[in-house]
Amino acid sequence: MTDTAALVARCCRWLEVEAPPTLAELAQRVGLSPWQLHRMFQQATGLTPKAYAKAHRARVVQATLQPGQSDSVTDAVYGSGYAASSSFYKDAPRMLGMPPAAFRAGGAQQSIRFAVGECSLGSLLVAATQKGVCCVLLGDDAEALVHGLQDRFPRAELVGGDAAFETTMAQVAALMERPAQGLELPLDVQGTVFQQRVWQALCAIPAGETVSYTELARRIGQPGASRAVAGACAANPVAVAIPCHRVVRNDGSISGYRWGVERKRALLLREAAQAGRDPRQALPALF
DSSP: OOHHHHHHHHHHHHHTSSSOOOHHHHHHHHTOOHHHHHHHHHHHHSSOHHHHHHHHHHHHHHHHTSTTSOSSHHHHHHHTTOSOHHHHHHHHHHHHSSOHHHHHTTTTTOEEEEEEEEETTEEEEEEEOSSSEEEEEEESOHHHHHHHHHHHSTTSEEEEOOTTHHHHHHHHHHHHHOGGGOOOSOBOOOOOHHHHHHHHHHHTSOTTOOEEHHHHHHHTTOTTOHHHHHHHHHTOSBBTTBOGGGEEOTTSOOOOOTTOHHHHHHHHHHHHHHTTOOHHHHOGGGO
């Protein structure tokens, strides 16, 4: 392990305690300025020290709220290191994606509507909570997509979409044919602070254009985190609506795509054409 990696690893352990040290305290421990440590930590992990501490606490909260791990939500609050319940309930929606009591009950009170159909890219699954679309999956096997939804939300109540849900399904299916138009539906996607930043940056890439993983990392202010950016792209739960297909290798060629590189190629070519650009000039590496 390099000296930098060892230093960052020590900082991570310190940030995982019940009352994590401040950036200034961390910097003093390792003999660096706060600015130097902040930059080094962010380049190595893709997160600031503060965001890392919050992400760790979120994992502890989720583990503590698992059925059988605590007698009540109140016990879980203090068992996960919170000094006040008000702070816990303020953070809970971001960390859990649902109210703490529902999470502790295994998500049994959460209802997710879904439907499976076909589009020119293959099988398509669309799922939504009351807040918005939470999952858009593409593949070759409709049954496998349903299993993927079950794996992602193992404790939620999955309900087949009714006639009203067909409108949502139709809008997402239309997005597959005309990805440049975007999706005018609310999304309900949960992710780490870093993942959310990457997904927001993806949505800012104009249709018909691409950026590299390195460039996307630079755009979110973390030029050394290109691998972490690639991981956040791979974790995107809503195909096309969050356009992770617009990220390519540094040489412009396409790399791995959660839903298949040929689908990625097709989406990029469609977007270039719909944006009025010559695909051979806009995306020469694809030919």
